Amino acid sequence: MDQAPAQSLGGLRVLDLSRVLAGPWCTQVLGDLGADVVKVERPGTGDDTRAWGPPFLNDGLGAESDESAYYLGANRNKRSITIDLAHREGQALIRSLALQADVLVENYKVGDMARYGLDFATLHALNPQLVYCSITGYGQTGPYRDRAGYDYAVQGLGGLMSVTGERDDLPGGGPQKVGVAVADLFTGLYATVGILAALRHRDANGWRRGLGQHIDMALLDVQVAMLANLGANYLVSGRAPGRAGNAHQNIVPYQVFEVADGHVILAVGNDGQFAKFCEVTGRPDLALDPRFAKNADRVRHRAVLVPLLAALMRERRRDDWLTALETAKVPCGPINSLDQVFADPQVLARGMTEAVPHPLTDGLRLVASPLKLSATPPRTRHAPPLLGQHEAEVLSDWLGWDPERIAAARAAGALGP
Numbered sequence: 375m376d377q378a379p380a381q382s383l384g385g386l387r388v389l390d391l392s393r394v395l396a397g398p399w400c401t402q403v404l405g406d407l408g409a410d411v412v413k414v415e416r417p418g419t420g421d422d423t424r425a426w427g428p429p430f431l432n433d434g435l436g437a438e439s440d441e442s443a444y445y446l447g448a449n450r451n452k453r454s455i456t457i458d459l460a461h462r463e464g465q466a467l468i469r470s471l472a473l474q475a476d477v478l479v480e481n482y483k484v485g486d487m488a489r490y491g492l493d494f495a496t497l498h499a500l501n502p503q504l505v506y507c508s509i510t511g512y513g514q515t516g517p518y519r520d521r522a523g524y525d526y527a528v529q530g531l532g533g534l535m536s537v538t539g540e541r542d543d544l545p546g547g548g549p550q551k552v553g554v555a556v557a558d559l560f561t562g563l564y565a566t567v568g569i570l571a572a573l574r575h576r577d578a579n580g581w582r583r584g585l586g587q588h589i590d591m592a593l594l595d596v597q598v599a600m601l602a603n604l605g606a607n608y609l610v611s612g613r614a615p616g617r618a619g620n621a622h623q624n625i626v627p628y629q630v631f632e633v634a635d636g637h638v639i640l641a642v643g644n645d646g647q648f649a650k651f652c653e654v655t656g657r658p659d660l661a662l663d664p665r666f667a668k669n670a671d672r673v674r675h676r677a678v679l680v681p682l683l684a685a686l687m688r689e690r691r692r693d694d695w696l697t698a699l700e701t702a703k704v705p706c707g708p709i710n711s712l713d714q715v716f717a718d719p720q721v722l723a724r725g726m727t728e729a730v731p732h733p734l735t736d737g738l739r740l741v742a743s744p745l746k747l748s749a750t751p752p753r754t755r756h757a758p759p760l761l762g763q764h765e766a767e768v769l770s771d772w773l774g775w776d777p778e779r780i781a782a783a784r785a786a787g788a789l790g791p
Contacts, residue, residue: 381408382750389471391480393421397509398448399562401479405451406743406752412768417456417790420761433734446758453764456790463788465490472497474772477569481509484519494588502584505572507565513592523593525555532597537604540619561596626672631687638695641705650702655686732757762790
């Protein structure tokens with residue numbers, strides 16, 4: 375029988391004390407790459423997102439289960455164990471597991487882990503090689519350190535909503551959040567990068583004692599960083615950019631246009647593409663007009679050019695435009711609903727969904743990892759776990775406990791009932 379391909383992070387042990395999205399997104403990526411991720415959950419209720427539905431997964435008989443789609447989307451390739459951190463015995467069990475871990479990820483409020491005796495300083499003294507990643511809304515320092523952090527609030531505070539949404543002078547204008555929790559998701563990805571960097575530092579230095587380190591990840595820091603070109607625009611010019619709807623702040627034409635039967639995205643990235651676009655529209659003269667020949671001039675004369683283009687775009691149907699523009703190598707695209715996304719031939723060809731066997735059903739379909747590694751591809755080894763599904767298995771694998779020891783820990787209140 376063929377063996378499964380090796381994985382980049384095979385043999386790495388990750389103790390995951392995080393909930394909701396940023397932390398679980400990080401640990402799901404680590405799990406996809408082969409790490410053994412143990413998800414520690416609150417007895418009885420588990421990760422908050424287990425209850426964030428509907429929709430909930432239907433079991434094999436068609437009945438609604440307690441497994442929300444939200445939870446399922448961020449927790450594959452993990453094993454679940456329930457431990458009560460409020461109990462001294464539960465805290466001791468976490469310390470025992472941390473002794474066996476390479477990485478610990480947590481997203482408790484600043485100071486909570488110290489009260490439990492599970493902070494970086496305490497665990498570093500026990501396991502100096504441990505990479506310890508804390509994820510909070512505002513970081514371990516600064517005047518906001520004690521605030522609870524939520525993606526929505528951070529999108530507002532961090533400036534994203536000031537540049538997202540239609541212009542205030544147009545119908546529907548005003549601040550708008552992004553449709554998915556991008557501050558959480560970006561923080562999860564940055565946390566993954568930080569963890570891999572810390573592991574590289576540790577392992578490249580011959581496992582010298584004390585080379586584990588603390589990673590302080592904050593949603594607000596990440597939100598400010600991901601302002602990217604708009605943040606740079608402000609720092610260079612001193613002028614705060616406003617909302618531009620579906621238009622681009624620095625490129626024209628780069629926006630959504632209404633067409634005869636819907637809408638099309640036009641993403642002209644350089645002057646050559648603009649000349650090709652003008653040929654397709656039947657107005658090659660526009661590319662020769664000194665107001666529009668260069669992108670900087672098009673940006674300056676946006677208010678004149680865009681209405682001209684909008685009138686031209688309304689003359690033809692969506693598929694006519696897409697065919698003509700793609701043939702001319704002008705970047706463009708449709709605006710798909712999610713049913714169209716998951717039926718798209720390119721999405722299907724890239725294997726961006728997968729069927730995952732689950733304890734409650736064989737019909738669980740999830741979004742797949744986008745990572746395509748030629749030698750060590752991601753693999754789904756575990757479906758998103760049921761609450762506490764792997765307690766005996768994890769305690770045996772990591773700590774060598776037998777059933778009697780596990781029963782004693784449960785009786786002492788360390789584990790869930």
